[in-house]
Amino acid sequence: MFSKTRLARLHDVMSRHVESGAIPGAVTMVSRRGEVHVDVVGAQAYDGAPLRRDSLFRISSMTKPITAVAALTLVEECVLRLDDPLDDVLPELADRRVLRDVAGPLDDTVPARRPITLRDLLTFRMGFGMLPESSPLQAAAMERSVAVGPPNPAEYPAPDEWLRRLGELPLAYQPGERWLYHTGADVLGVLLERVCGKPLDDVLGERVFGRLDMRDTGFYTSDVDRLVTAYGPDDSVFDEPSGQWSKRPPFLSGGGGLLSTVDDLSAFAHALLGGGGEVLSRRMVELMTTDQLTPEQKALSGFFPGYFDNRGWGFGVGVVTRRDGIARTPGQFGWDGGLGTSWWADPKEELTAVLLTQRAGFPDQNPVVSDFWTTVYQAVV
Structure with a gap:
């Protein structure tokens, strides 16, 4: 269970971050062995209305595990x-060409050694994703609106056109060679639309949201009174409630497009922690949450050198492989969102927790995220 005294620190620490102006507000949920605690502090925007338990947040990359499921x-x-x-x-991605050098010219390529598979999309080993900023390939991807960056639904073309543009470009690396963040999840969303013959929101609604009673999760909302204002790392407004997520976008991003609430995300986390719930079998959840990367792939990959020293990647989720902090348990799985959100599940401790804030920041360098997980785990008894 949780120590009540120690759990009170979670509220105190989040309140401190709000009072300091680091974040406008936070909604947190921690759950262990049937004991659930929800806390709401702060506002939906700086000088805005009070935050609510059912406030809607842009969960950005926390979309990825849902699409994978x-x-x-x-x-x-x-x-x-x-x-x-x-x-x-996905004929647009057939017969791929691969750059000889990721920093080299776009016409200096070799044939791909094999086709792209579903496993490649789920593990981000399709050969395309987050790229060096100064490379010709990155410049060409930005030109075509297929580059990796903060979620901007209105800037993406419709799915078929998006995939056509992506197919114009060579791969950065051979399929299966290394982990490259994000793009595999967006391709996965297009794949789901084509296989199921319906838009991605309908696919996710039938296969995930409806089965788990996730009533408030979607790619846009007309209920803007519940939608928080999103801020960049420098406190500039990234998106207003009446902005990009207030209307249906042309491209439903399987990698970063969803809105959700703390209760919906908790339902998703609990389903996976409990072996799949009404969505997946226990064996499939075990496979999904097992590190799929080889030591050779980890040595070549990651957001920064050493990124994979204590973690790995399963099918659409991060996986902890080594205990090197209070909030890291081997076997723990989940993911974060770059706009200020985080969820993880811990099978050993039978624990899930969700943090929703509205200020962007890289999770590993975000004191709010770090302090949240520290206070969650110090309260476990």
Whole structure:
């Protein structure tokens, strides 16, 4: 269970961050063995209305695990297979060319050694993703609106056009060679639309949200009174409640487009912690949350050198592999959102926790995120 005295620190620490102006507000939920604690502090915007338990947050990259779960339901139904080529469904990505040098010219390429598979998309080993900022490939990706960056739904073209533009570019690396963040999840969203013959929000609604009673999760909302203001790391406004997420975007991003609430995300985390709930089998959840990266791939990959020393990547989720901090348990899985959100589940401690704030920052360098997880784990008894 939790120590009540120590759990009070979670409220105190989050309140301190609000009072200092580091964040406008925070909604937190911690749950262990049937004991659930929800706390709401601060406002929906600086000088805005009070934050609510059902306030809507842009969860950005926390969209990725949800899209992955929907894809894995199709694997369990034998509609998709992990290692089959995707050329028939995604012909834009067939017969790939691969750069000889990621920093080199776009026409200096070799043939891909094999096709892209579903496993490649789920593990971010398709050969395309977050790239060196100064490379010609990154410049070409930005030109075509297929580069990795903060979620901006209105700036993306419709799915077929987005994939066509992506298909114009060579891969940065051979399929399966290394982990490159993000793009695999957006391609996965397009794949789900084509395989299921319906928009991604309908696919996720039928395969995930409806089964887990996630009533408030979606790619846009008309209920803007509940939508928080999103801020950049420098406190500049990134998106207003009446902004990009207030209307249906042309591209539903499987990598970063969803809005959600603390209760919906807790339902998702609990389903995976409990072995899949009404969505996946226990064995599939075990596979999804097992580190899929080889030591060789980890040595070449990550957001910074040494990033994978204490973690790995499963199917759409991060996985902790080594205890080097109070809030890291081997086997723990989950993911964060760059706009100020975080959720993880810990099978050993039978614990899940969710943090929702509205100020962007890289999670590993965000004191609010770090302090949240420290206070969650110091309260465990």
